[in-house]
Amino acid sequence: MVCLSLSVVIITKNEEANLTRTLQSVAWADEIVIVDSGSTDRTREIAQSFHAKFFVEEWKRFAAQKNSALQKASGDWVLSLDADEEVAPALSEEIRQTLAANPSATGFWIPRKNFFLGRWIRHGGFYPDPKLRLFRRGAGQFEERLVHEDIRISGPTAQLHNHLLHHAYPTLESYLEHMNRYSSLGAEMAVAANRRAGFSFLDIVVRPRLTFFYNYFLRAGFLDGREGLLLHLYHANYVSWKYAKAWERSRKLQA
Numbered sequence: 582m583v584c585l586s587l588s589v590v591i592i593t594k595n596e597e598a599n600l601t602r603t604l605q606s607v608a609w610a611d612e613i614v615i616v617d618s619g620s621t622d623r624t625r626e627i628a629q630s631f632h633a634k635f636f637v638e639e640w641k642r643f644a645a646q647k648n649s650a651l652q653k654a655s656g657d658w659v660l661s662l663d664a665d666e667e668v669a670p671a672l673s674e675e676i677r678q679t680l681a682a683n684p685s686a687t688g689f690w691i692p693r694k695n696f697f698l699g700r701w702i703r704h705g706g707f708y709p710d711p712k713l714r715l716f717r718r719g720a721g722q723f724e725e726r727l728v729h730e731d732i733r734i735s736g737p738t739a740q741l742h743n744h745l746l747h748h749a750y751p752t753l754e755s756y757l758e759h760m761n762r763y764s765s766l767g768a769e770m771a772v773a774a775n776r777r778a779g780f781s782f783l784d785i786v787v788r789p790r791l792t793f794f795y796n797y798f799l800r801a802g803f804l805d806g807r808e809g810l811l812l813h814l815y816h817a818n819y820v821s822w823k824y825a826k827a828w829e830r831s832r833k834l835q836a
Contacts, residue, residue, distance in 0.1 A: 585680040586611040588656030588718065592646045596664040597623040599748065604631040606668040607660070609677070616650040644723040644730040654718055661714045661732065665748050666693075672743035676715060679741065687736025688716035693745040697756070698808045705802025705813055712745065713738065728766040753811070760819040768826035772834070784824035793817035 589610045593600065594617060604627070607613065613633035617624060618640040628635045638649060651659060658680055662668070668676075672691065679689065692709035694701050702708065713721075713732050721734040750756035796802045797813040805812070 585658055585683065586656040587658050587660060587676070587680060588612040588614055588654035589660045589662060590614045590616075590647070590650040590654050591662050591664055592616050592618070592643075592650055593620060593624050593628070593664045594618045594640070595620045595622045595624060597627060599665045600624055600627045602667050602748070603662060603664055604628070604633065606670075606673065607662070609673060610656075610660070612654065612656050614650055614653045616646055616653070618646065642727060644725045647723045647730065651718075651722060656718060659716055659718050662745075663747070667746040667748065669744045669746055672741065672745065675741055675743045679715075684739065685737070686739040687720045688713055688732075688734040688738045689741045690738060691715060691741045691745050692743075693747050695747045695749060697750045697812045698753070699751065700805065700808040702802075702805050702809060702812060704804045705796040705800045705809060707802075707812075710747075711740070714745070715741070727770050728763055753815075756812075756815060760815060761822065764819050764822035765826055767823040768830055771823065771827040772830045775831075781824060781828070785821050785828070788824070789817040789821040792820050 587610045589607045589612070591603065591614070593615055596603075597620075604613065608631060613628075613631060614636075615628045615633045616636045616638055617628075618638060625635055625637075634653065636649075636653060638646070640646065641649065647661065651661070660668075660676070690711040690713050693712050695707045695710060696702070713734060716732070716734055717736070720736055721732045723730045723732050750759065793813050793816075796816070797810070802809045802813045
């Protein structure tokens with residue numbers, strides 16, 4: 582049997598509410614690497630209780646921070662996680678069996694369950710939400726984007742069947758804070774792509790309503806109950822915020 586080692590890499594800042602759950606789910610890994618950007622809570626203490634290799638670095642934005650963590654991994658394979666994600670027990674076993682078989686694939690897509698206010702959101706485009714997170718060390722890195730950074734892999738990929746669990750938004754406050762931050766980053770990307778963008782009634786007013794209609798009705802988001810309604814309402818607001826902020830930024834650039 583081939584014995585391939587696995588490194589888990591995570592970036593953190595003030596993740597004491599999530600980190601224990603995440604690290605417990607991967608305590609079986611050969612190595613855990615955490616790159617922290619200046620936590621002031623118990624993040625370091627929790628990481629060290631799981632014997633993680635803990636590094637503190639100035640924030641370099643998402644892709645650069647994650648690539649820094651990748652560079653510190655020493656395993657044959659790497660599993661990249663967010664601090665609010667959990668590896669389901671069935672996925673842990675599937676990963677171990679996959680690596681024991683010395684797979685020909687360079688990377689693996691993993692389906693993800695997203696939870697909103699404690700409910701698994703199964704409709705409206707939020708599932709299966711495949712993520713390319715398991716790959717041979719050195720075969721990929723995160724592309725430089727301000728937000729929604731993806732990993733680029735050189736080589737063939739395959740699909741795992743069991744789940745990552747994404748405990749992203751346990752409260753409405755956490756979701757709104759997250760969307761406010763991400764809409765600012767999305768606006769920055771939009772302005773960089775089109776520095777002369779002006780106020781667009783379509784983007785700021787019409788597009789959010791079409792987004793809600795498409796995801797809530799046509800993609801059956803209504804089947805996720807009250808949580809689904811709130812999620813799609815506020816996601817539509819996020820779309821409006823992003824383009825309104827893009828307009829505001831482009832106006833300042835043209836002043």
